Amino acid sequence: MVSVVVEQITKTFGQQRAVDGVSFAVEPGEIFGLLGPNGAGKTTSIRIILDIFKPDSGSVSVLGGPMSEAKKNRIGYLPEERGLYQEIPLERCLNYLVSLKGLSPAAAQERIEPLMERFDLTEHRKKKVKELSKGMQQKAQLIVTLAHKPELIIIDEPFSALDPVNTQMVKDLLMEEREKGTCIVMCTHQMHQVEELCDRMVLINRGKSMLYGSVNEIRRQFAEQDLLVRALNPIPDTIPGVVKVEGHNGLTRLVLADGVSPQSVLKALLEMGVALEHFEVATPTLDEIFIQVVKGEGAQA
Numbered sequence: 001m002v003s004v005v006v007e008q009i010t011k012t013f014g015q016q017r018a019v020d021g022v023s024f025a026v027e028p029g030e031i032f033g034l035l036g037p038n039g040a041g042k043t044t045s046i047r048i049i050l051d052i053f054k055p056d057s058g059s060v061s062v063l064g065g066p067m068s069e070a071k072k073n074r075i076g077y078l079p080e081e082r083g084l085y086q087e088i089p090l091e092r093c094l095n096y097l098v099s100l101k102g103l104s105p106a107a108a109q110e111r112i113e114p115l116m117e118r119f120d121l122t123e124h125r126k127k128k129v130k131e132l133s134k135g136m137q138q139k140a141q142l143i144v145t146l147a148h149k150p151e152l153i154i155i156d157e158p159f160s161a162l163d164p165v166n167t168q169m170v171k172d173l174l175m176e177e178r179e180k181g182t183c184i185v186m187c188t189h190q191m192h193q194v195e196e197l198c199d200r201m202v203l204i205n206r207g208k209s210m211l212y213g214s215v216n217e218i219r220r221q222f223a224e225q226d227l228l229v230r231a232l233n234p235i236p237d238t239i240p241g242v243v244k245v246e247g248h249n250g251l252t253r254l255v256l257a258d259g260v261s262p263q264s265v266l267k268a269l270l271e272m273g274v275a276l277e278h279f280e281v282a283t284p285t286l287d288e289i290f291i292q293v294v295k296g297e298g299a300q301a
Helices: 042-049 090-099 105-118 134-146 164-179 191-197 215-221 262-271 286-300
Strands: 004-013 016-026 031-035 057-062 075-078 152-156 183-187 200-205 208-214 226-231 242-248 251-256 276-281
Touching: 004 042, 016 042, 016 057, 016 200, 031 042, 031 164, 031 191, 042 057, 042 152, 042 183, 075 134, 090 105, 090 134, 105 134, 134 152, 134 164, 152 164, 164 183, 164 191, 183 191, 191 215, 191 286, 200 215, 200 286, 208 215, 208 286, 215 286, 226 262, 251 262, 262 276
Parallel strands: 016 208, 031 183, 031 200, 075 152, 152 183
Antiparallel strands: 004 016, 004 057, 200 208, 226 251, 226 276, 242 251
């Protein structure tokens, strides 16, 4: 069963078309990136999925059909804005918010305990939420999102305010959830996190879907006919099939002539006695693709 199916949804506020015919599907056991610049329509799309907004047209299926109150207890949602009660102790706050997902206070406490331990929050359990750092509050929100063991997790900027150690901790947790078959929709501006974690993605700009598919396939789609190499001995300035040799971030970029294959250049380098320790087709980062697509679409508007 596909966890989320979004089909041609649109949503207009006044004269502004926030979402314009967006479609995508998310499978169980994958981390799916929902990407786009500020104001692209990501948050509106999430709110339509969660049934906070009704679409003007199109349809959404969540966990096998329309959203219901019962299904909301099977979903974990981490909004970008923190929604914790600031004036009460952390443990009480977590227990109350987790119990809203249909758990008894005792069951909620049982779920919270190991997560507080994992996130190094146990010694801060009696502190008021407002006394915690932004990073600690972010970890507390993640506990609320995960403690009821949701089948679908929707997270908006999950790494906000986290240091590298806690960022890795959250990555590990998300990958564990994926291994369990949990469906995860991740909305973030940190493209390197998407490259590392996401199986597939959709890029939304000005309310429209611009790219959709496997992260690796999208990167290959934008790959240029260039190679990045590093050798143990000098690389010749003249190589059959190569029109330009230049430095690139500690590597050497080889710009290939039209119709020349990477394999033929590799063969030529080996025949020339070049001892290679690194050889790859120059695939752009998601950051580079993001900028290219968003700027290109803006130029056409």
